Amino acid sequence: MQAHSYSYAVASNPVLYENSPLHVLFAGESQTKSGHAVGPKLYDYYLLHFVESGKGIFRTEQHTYRLEKNDFFLIHPGQLVSYTSDEEEPWRYRWSAFTGYLTEQVVQEAGLRVHQPVFHASDHNPIPGYLEQMQLAFYSRKSSSHLSALGYLYLIMGEAGNHLSDWSDPSGADSQIRRTVKQMVQYMSTQYAHPVSIEQMSEGLGYNRAYLSRIFKKETGVSPVTYLLKLRIDKSRQLLRERPELSVEQVAASVGLTDALYFSRQFKRFCGQSPTEYRNKVKQYPQP
Template identity: 45%
Template sequence: EHELGAGQSFLIEPEQLVSYEADRADPWAYRWIAFRGPWAAEAASAFGAGRTVADTGRSRRPAAALRLAMDALRQPAGAQLAAAGGLQLALGEIARACARRDEPGDAPGGAEEDNALVRALLRLLSTQYAEPVTMEGIAESLGYSRAYLSRVFKRHTGATPVSYLLRLRIDKGRLMLRERKDLTVEQIASSVGLQDALYFSRQFRRFYGESPSEYRQSVWGS
C-alpha cells in the first residue's frame, strides 16, 4: 500500500491487479497515460529498480509534459511521435527526481534547491519589475506553485513576492522622481509597472509618509 500526495507519480506494470482511490475528504486530480513498445521497459526504469512510486516534489514539469503528450494524441497528424516525446520528458523528470532522492543530503525541495529558487526569483523581479508580470506567470515559468513560491520566498526574505515586488517598484519610482524631473508622476508610475498613478501615490505615501509630488518638491524645491 502507498499513500500518495501532490507531486507524486506511480507506475502500474502490465498484468498486475492494482486498485487506487482518491481521499474522500480531499480528493485528487491526476493524469495517466498508457504506453508499450520496445522501449517501455527502459522507460519504466525511470522509477528505479523495484520501485513504483516517485516524488517530483513541487515541480510542475512532469504534469506539463504529460499534458503535452495527451494533447498530442488528439491531433490528426504526428500524434504518436509527439506523444512519445511528451512522455519521455515526463519520465526524464521522474528519473532526475529519483536520482536526487538516492543522493545523500540532496533531497528534493531541500535547502539548496530553495536557495536557488529564491535567487532565481530575485533576479526575475529585479529585471522585470517594469513589466506587467503576475505571480501566477512567474510561478509557472519556474515550475512551482504560487503558494510554495510565496512560502519559500517569505521564509528567506521576510516578505512575500507580491509585497517585495511592490516595494521594489515604489523604490524605483522614488529614484526616478529624484533623477527625472522631466517625467510626470503618471509616467513614472507606468515606467515601474504600475498603470494606476493613484495607486502608486497611495503606496508611495504608505512607505514614505508623503506623496510623490511632496517628495519631489522636497528634493527640487519647486
C-alpha cells in the same frame, strides 16, 4: 584487443585573440590510439574534453579520475595534468580551448573548480553536439563563427552548471530552495518595469504560487507581492529624483504600475508622502 582507427582533427578560431573577455581558441575531435598519453604538462588556457566513447585516466595535481563515455573534464591553466587513453578501449573525445579575463568567472559559475573539474553527463546530452557545431563554425572561416563559438561555450558551461549545482552544496533541499528564491529575486529585478504578476512568475518558474510565496517569505521575511511592490517604489523614487521631466503617471508606468492612483497610494504607504511631495522635497533639499 580490438583495433581502433586513429583520427584527429582540429579547427582554430579565425578571429585572433586580443585580450578579449572570453575567447574560444580552437575545437577538435580525436579517436585516440591505445594508451595514447598527454603530459604531465601545463597549459596557459582552459581546455575541456568530453568523452564520447572508450575509457581513460585523467590526473591532476590533486586527484586521479577514471573516466568513460559521457564524462567531462576541464583542465585549468597552470595546473600540472596528464591524461591517458585505455589500452583496450581507447577513448574518443571532443575538446575545446578558451581564454580571456572572464573565463575564471564563467568556470566558477558553472561549478568547475580546480578540486571539481569533472562530471558525468546523461545519455543524449547536448555537449558533444555543441562542440561539433563549434568546430564546424571554425571550419567555415567566417568572422561570425567567433560569436557562434562563444554561444556554444556558454551552453556547455550551462550544462556543466546543471550537473554540478546539486553536488556543490551538500545541504540538498535547502540549497534548491535558496536557488529558487534567488531566481524569484532575479525575475522581479528584471521584470518590474512590466505589468507582471506573481502568478506569471510562478508559471514561468514552474512552481505553485502558494509554495513560492511560502519559501520566499521564509527566506526574506516578506511576501513576493510586498517585495515586488517595494522594488517598484524604490525604482520610482530614483526616477522622481533623477528625471524631473517625467510626470507621476509616466513614473508609475515606468515601474510597471499603470494605475497612477494606486501607485500614489502605495508610494505614500511606503514613503509617508505622495510622489509629488517627495519630488518637491528632493528639489528643496537635494541629496548628496
